[in-house]
Amino acid sequence: MHITVPRTSFLQHVQRCQNIVEKRSPNAILSNLLLRASNETLEIVATDLQIGVSSKVHIHIQDEGEITISAKKLFDIVKELDVDSDVELKTESSFMEIKSGRSKFRLSTLPAIDYPGIPEQDTDFSIQFEGKDLATMIGATSFSMSTDETRKYLTGTLFEISPEQGLQLIATDGHRMALVGTLLDQNVEACRAIVPRKAVAEIKKICEETQGQVTLSLGKRQVRLDAGEHSLTSKVIDAKFPVYQDVIPSDNPEEAVVDRIRMDQILRRSMIVANEFTHDVRLQFSNNSIQVSAHNTEQEQAEEFVEADYTGKDVSIGFNGRYLRDVLSAVQTERVRIQFKDELSPVLILEDGSDASKYVVMPMRI
Amino acid sequence: MSDQLIHILPAHVANQIAAGEVVERPASVVKELLENSLDAGAKSITVRIAEAGKKRIEVEDNGYGMSAADAELALKRHATSKISTTEDLHHIASHGFRGEALPSIASVSRFRMQTSLQGSHEGVELRMDLGELETRPAAPRKGTRIEVLDLFLNTPARLNFMRTDKTEEAAIIEVMRGLAICNPAVALNLELDGRKRLSFTEGQNERGRVIAVMGSEFAGNSIEQRIEHEGIQISAHLGLPTYHHRDTSRMLFLVNGRVIRDKQLIAALRAGYRDVMFHDRYPVAVIRLEMDPVNVDVNVHPAKREVRFKSPQAVRAAIVACVRAGVERMGQTVSSMPTDQALQAMQKTSPAFPDAASGSFSYQSGSGAGFSSGGRSKFASGARSSNAADLQHLLFGAPMRESAHEPEAGYEIQGTLNLGTPLAQIHSCYILSQSEDGVVLIDQHAAHERITYEKMKSQLDRGQLAEQIMLTPEKWSPGLSIAAWLSDHAETLKTFAVDLDQTTEESFSIRSVPALLSGESPVELVAELVDACMLIGFEAEGRSRVLERWLGNRACKGSIKAGRMLAIEDQDALLREMERTPNIAQCNHGRPTYVRLSLNDLDRLFGRKE
Numbered sequence: 001m002h003i004t005v006p007r008t009s010f011l012q013h014v015q016r017c018q019n020i021v022e023k024r025s026p027n028a029i030l031s032n033l034l035l036r037a038s039n040e041t042l043e044i045v046a047t048d049l050q051i052g053v054s055s056k057v058h059i060h061i062q063d064e065g066e067i068t069i070s071a072k073k074l075f076d077i078v079k080e081l082d083v084d085s086d087v088e089l090k091t092e093s094s095f096m097e098i099k100s101g102r103s104k105f106r107l108s109t110l111p112a113i114d115y116p117g118i119p120e121q122d123t124d125f126s127i128q129f130e131g132k133d134l135a136t137m138i139g140a141t142s143f144s145m146s147t148d149e150t151r152k153y154l155t156g157t158l159f160e161i162s163p164e165q166g167l168q169l170i171a172t173d174g175h176r177m178a179l180v181g182t183l184l185d186q187n188v189e190a191c192r193a194i195v196p197r198k199a200v201a202e203i204k205k206i207c208e209e210t211q212g213q214v215t216l217s218l219g220k221r222q223v224r225l226d227a228g229e230h231s232l233t234s235k236v237i238d239a240k241f242p243v244y245q246d247v248i249p250s251d252n253p254e255e256a257v258v259d260r261i262r263m264d265q266i267l268r269r270s271m272i273v274a275n276e277f278t279h280d281v282r283l284q285f286s287n288n289s290i291q292v293s294a295h296n297t298e299q300e301q302a303e304e305f306v307e308a309d310y311t312g313k314d315v316s317i318g319f320n321g322r323y324l325r326d327v328l329s330a331v332q333t334e335r336v337r338i339q340f341k342d343e344l345s346p347v348l349i350l351e352d353g354s355d356a357s358k359y360v361v362m363p364m365r366i
Numbered sequence: 367m368s369d370q371l372i373h374i375l376p377a378h379v380a381n382q383i384a385a386g387e388v389v390e391r392p393a394s395v396v397k398e399l400l401e402n403s404l405d406a407g408a409k410s411i412t413v414r415i416a417e418a419g420k421k422r423i424e425v426e427d428n429g430y431g432m433s434a435a436d437a438e439l440a441l442k443r444h445a446t447s448k449i450s451t452t453e454d455l456h457h458i459a460s461h462g463f464r465g466e467a468l469p470s471i472a473s474v475s476r477f478r479m480q481t482s483l484q485g486s487h488e489g490v491e492l493r494m495d496l497g498e499l500e501t502r503p504a505a506p507r508k509g510t511r512i513e514v515l516d517l518f519l520n521t522p523a524r525l526n527f528m529r530t531d532k533t534e535e536a537a538i539i540e541v542m543r544g545l546a547i548c549n550p551a552v553a554l555n556l557e558l559d560g561r562k563r564l565s566f567t568e569g570q571n572e573r574g575r576v577i578a579v580m581g582s583e584f585a586g587n588s589i590e591q592r593i594e595h596e597g598i599q600i601s602a603h604l605g606l607p608t609y610h611h612r613d614t615s616r617m618l619f620l621v622n623g624r625v626i627r628d629k630q631l632i633a634a635l636r637a638g639y640r641d642v643m644f645h646d647r648y649p650v651a652v653i654r655l656e657m658d659p660v661n662v663d664v665n666v667h668p669a670k671r672e673v674r675f676k677s678p679q680a681v682r683a684a685i686v687a688c689v690r691a692g693v694e695r696m697g698q699t700v701s702s703m704p705t706d707q708a709l710q711a712m713q714k715t716s717p718a719f720p721d722a723a724s725g726s727f728s729y730q731s732g733s734g735a736g737f738s739s740g741g742r743s744k745f746a747s748g749a750r751s752s753n754a755a756d757l758q759h760l761l762f763g764a765p766m767r768e769s770a771h772e773p774e775a776g777y778e779i780q781g782t783l784n785l786g787t788p789l790a791q792i793h794s795c796y797i798l799s800q801s802e803d804g805v806v807l808i809d810q811h812a813a814h815e816r817i818t819y820e821k822m823k824s825q826l827d828r829g830q831l832a833e834q835i836m837l838t839p840e841k842w843s844p845g846l847s848i849a850a851w852l853s854d855h856a857e858t859l860k861t862f863a864v865d866l867d868q869t870t871e872e873s874f875s876i877r878s879v880p881a882l883l884s885g886e887s888p889v890e891l892v893a894e895l896v897d898a899c900m901l902i903g904f905e906a907e908g909r910s911r912v913l914e915r916w917l918g919n920r921a922c923k924g925s926i927k928a929g930r931m932l933a934i935e936d937q938d939a940l941l942r943e944m945e946r947t948p949n950i951a952q953c954n955h956g957r958p959t960y961v962r963l964s965l966n967d968l969d970r971l972f973g974r975k976e
Contacts, residue, residue: 149887174888175835177837344835346837
């Protein structure tokens, strides 16, 4: 293999791929990137056996070929090279020579034939979607995923497509749930997949960097994203996701509407003196106001009122303040609606004027 | 031969079989004979051993003795003065009762006994050689003298299984020590091949005898703790958490005056120390339990080394509570052991004073004693705590909800610790401090780890457990036996902020978990909790066990690491914080947090003083 690539685009592609490489893989070749040069295209591939990423860049090829090379070293070197020079890569027996300007490196390689590669596409249905919008939807839900590996099905985000609801993303850790949805203007079939946490994060990054549309494909065993030069394939979590529809309260009688930013600021201040592990705060809803209070075991306290549109009965509910703040920063509107029944039932938080996003937070008994 | 195959064994064969259980080795003979002497009210007993007991075991006491007729009967199987009905079997207060010991011993040895009943004018001498009994009158004497000659002469297999003389002698010494602690007022002497090996004087009090048995070093590195819990009286002599041992051999348990070696008791003792001792080290302690004989079954093992408790949970809880109370009192005291080690290490490198190592020893145990006894006088007043609330608090367990908002709950620091003024940090790892009477070396990571841990514990202690309600209840199928336990104890879990709903015969849904642990797997958390509760049966203890484990990990992560530079102000702050922290003498893993070297130590080190 012998190629020459512009340093800037090369760095960007290497970076994209090396993100998912496991830093300390017991299998040495998985720490490597696969470089494949053919048909005037360089393809860079990385995989951790769960997720595979491939990045294609159009270049000039002197000699076609394929080889694998340490992702970390390649990335660290290319990062340091002169911004404006081209990078020349050339295999020399079992080594790869990297030249740029006056710099020259020699890195060891492993043969491409041993590289596991990326599985064939195996999905049932695809939609086209604005990349930036998908990134926003992921950002508004991913914080609710669980990190508890014993409940695998909670460690991912459910991507669900249906003719009625369009695309919905749902994440829950068993204490709270986030759901965002967008209607689609294309004809769709119903399909769903639980996408693992790491893949969710990578999909978000790729979408953020992509101008225009991306293609999202869901299958029983695989989820795939095609975004311009990049594509990502991930295994899905093969488990049953909780029936989220049952969890969303539909008959909460009380509703308070409050300024989102102010509420968030108050929570942030109050939590300074909340218990540092449980972050428990108390919201006292009464006529046209919400009182936020927190205290810790050192008897330190915080108390603050915020005006709210509320005319219901007096209710006092304990929360993990973090859960509330997560929701408030995911929501986009100026004001939020907080709907509840009593101090122990699920609380529903909605954007002002739209029911497309739904956040359910379970109270805390404190 | 008749066609009848089954027949009753002759008495001497039956006795030999019984001997297999009771008389395992010379030490068991010594134990049986000593217990007989003690049951006979002896105030002084002398044991003489020749060739590790294989040649001769002699036990001489000054007890009530026996009449000639009784003496003869005593050599018959199941002959005993100690019980007479099965009813008595449930109220055993004496050592022996099975009536097996003497005939068993006599059946595997050449047996000699001289005795006379107290106040009688005649004595008797019995000789039994392989089942042949010979009785002859003898001069009256005070008490009984028994000689067991050529033990196992007719059971060569047993003889072949004897261990080395040293091992057998050690076993005899162990037996004597145990009985010595059980009977502090009785004089006990042991001679091995004519040399005096043990000598415990008559009329000692309990503490005195414990120290005589455990060694004088134990005196300065232990405290006495008494407690009563659910009708169980415990008086314990507890070694400092930093005064530990490599195995369980330095633990002694007495149950109603009997030395017992029981896994549950060992586990309970370790559980009490768990918070403050390194996991592969073992406490040094003497624990005496007294309870109604109805609540303990001693008729489990012929040698009576094992017992069965009616309520093992209560016994465990009592021991744990007792140790916790003791640890709380001595939490700030480091044993003299690290200082000894430090000095010995330094002395090894100073060839000029080859004798110093041996000399240093006596002094250091003195310094340890001085330090801990300084604290002890202050402890004495608050030593006894028996009411349930205290107990709960002692078990660290965050208090139950009722007492949740008492601000003063938590360990109290007793005794004053002065760690002096920091001088310097050594290798970004240790702090050197000058105290009134010398220097103190402090391990900054270990110290900070303990401080963090105690802080988190007190947070727990003071706040009630906030309960995070589940959005999607978690299914849990624990199996039938746990399910059965749970249906009786559902309320117990409520106090741990765990809310369970039984959905079917053997499955539950978890509706809430402690908010503190809400990031953990609910099923694992609840399973662990139930496990702890079932095992220990004491609510606060179960909870603390689950929470402590988790807190311990958190504390270690959040602590100052070795290798971090600390400004002198930070060092000072750390020392002052240590002085305010309970249990500061050791980190969560039981390593000491500081070591003292007094001026006296330093003087010795440099040969200024002898």
